[in-house]
Every structure is written in structure tokens, then in C-alpha cells.
Amino acid sequence: xxGFGPSFLSSTSTSFFDLVREAQPEALPATGGLSPAxxxxxxxxxxxxxxxxxxxxxxxxATAGHxxxxxxxxxxxxxxxxxxxxxxxxxxxxxxxVRLFQVELEHYEKIEGTPLSLEGKAxxxxxxxRSQLGLAMQGLAVVPLLAGLTDDPSAPGRxxxxxxxxxxxxxxxxxxxxxxxxxxxxTLRRLWRKGLTTEDGIRLxxxxxxxxxxxxxxxxxxxxxxxxxxIIRIVTADGEREVPQETVLAAASALxxxxxxxxxxEEES
Numbered sequence: 001x002x003g004f005g006p007s008f009l010s011s012t013s014t015s016f017f018d019l020v021r022e023a024q025p026e027a028l029p030a031t032g033g034l035s036p037a038x039x040x041x042x043x044x045x046x047x048x049x050x051x052x053x054x055x056x057x058x059x060x061x062a063t064a065g066h067x068x069x070x071x072x073x074x075x076x077x078x079x080x081x082x083x084x085x086x087x088x089x090x091x092x093x094x095x096x097x098v099r100l101f102q103v104e105l106e107h108y109e110k111i112e113g114t115p116l117s118l119e120g121k122a123x124x125x126x127x128x129x130r131s132q133l134g135l136a137m138q139g140l141a142v143v144p145l146l147a148g149l150t151d152d153p154s155a156p157g158r159x160x161x162x163x164x165x166x167x168x169x170x171x172x173x174x175x176x177x178x179x180x181x182x183x184x185x186x187t188l189r190r191l192w193r194k195g196l197t198t199e200d201g202i203r204l205x206x207x208x209x210x211x212x213x214x215x216x217x218x219x220x221x222x223x224x225x226x227x228x229x230x231i232i233r234i235v236t237a238d239g240e241r242e243v244p245q246e247t248v249l250a251a252a253s254a255l256x257x258x259x260x261x262x263x264x265x266e267e268e269s
Contacts, residue, residue, distance in 0.1 A: 045176065045177050046205060050157075059221070060231065143177050145162075157235065
């Protein structure tokens, strides 16, 4: 994205999003006449607190109507070194929003010389959503989930949810969004506990996404044969990182074995 010209030099805002909206509004996400029925939708994403920070996980399926549009979409992304963002809703617009939000945070840090606070990140993301209200009213809504750590090392991780109009809400210990959020939230409420280790958090996230996949056709489960596992990212005092796919697949495989053996009417060999 180039050619800002005088707008860049005269801008007094630390927001890259505001700069683009002023100088090149056509570069922002737009419908282009796309019908909501043809736009791939992404679900389900969840976040939870652990003893070390926060964890966010998302399944890999995107649907377009009754069809599976993708089995490998990535719905959980790095926001910066202290936060992660997950997306549900219209997949193409959501991915554009994520990329723009990442640049927004980089731009602010370059201008101010310091990272934006977690509260500030949530507020900026809400404003970006609010500016796209017209798309949401056309049925092309994006609903993100933001989680991260504050500058206070003794403070627990924080989780923010949003609605399509830009409403911002802080969740307590865990949350889930998307069409499979109902069963996922039920599992989180039942099994989450304070002081959860990162390893236990991974297992809990897989269980919650597995329960969502069983009840929601738009949510994809772990494909052990195809080697497709949910994307899981964590934020700790050491920074943000993605849990390797082989680690997630191994955890999912370990969960699947006792579930398979516990089927009623079957005997163990």
C-alpha cells in the first residue's frame, strides 16, 4: 500500500486505519457486490486463561452455505508479541481485518515508540469494527476475539469479545465465538479451573472444539489421518507463539484413545 503523499506527512493520528480511511478508503475491506450466501464463513474460536497467560484456539473449517469451503483456514493469528486475535464470521473480510489490525499495532509502536496497551488494542479493534457496520448490516459480519497480557507481570491475562457493531466486552476466564460457541462454552464452564497449565489448557481447548464439532456442522474437528489440527496460540511472559501442529495432533490423539475405548457395549481387547 503506497502513495499516501501529503496525507501521511500531515496526519496527526497514531492510527494507520484512520490514515488509510482518509487517504485511500478504497483499500479498506469492501463487499464488491459479494452475496453473503457465497462468502465463506469461519467458526469456532475460543480463548481461556492459564497459569502462564492466555491461550486461543480455532478449528480449521470454513463453510459457504451447506458446503465446506476450506478445511485448512487459520482463524487464530498473532496480533503482536503480547496478544492474539481470533476471527469468526465472513472469512475473507475477517482475514483482511486481521492484517490491517496487525499493521495498525506496528504503526502505533513506530509513531509512539511504545506498544499500545491491551486495553488500547481492544478499543482500536472495536473502532475498526464500528467503521464496517455497513458490511455487517448486509450480512457480511466479522466477530473477533482478542486475548493477551498487560504490562503488569502480576496481572492475569485478559480476554475481550466484540459484536458486529463494535461493542467491546471483557470476559472473565474463558469465552468462545462462532456457530459452535454454545457447546464449546459449556465444556469450558464445566472443565476450566484456576491455575490451569498450558498443557492442560491445550487439552481443554481440544475437548471444547471437539464438542463443538459434534454439535455444529460448520465446526471442523481434528483430522488425525489428514494431519489437520486446530490452530492454538499462547501468550506468556516470554511472548506469543504458536503451538506446533505435531504437539496439537499428539494431544488430540491422546484424547481420542480413551474416548474410543469408553464406547458402551464394547470390550477392550
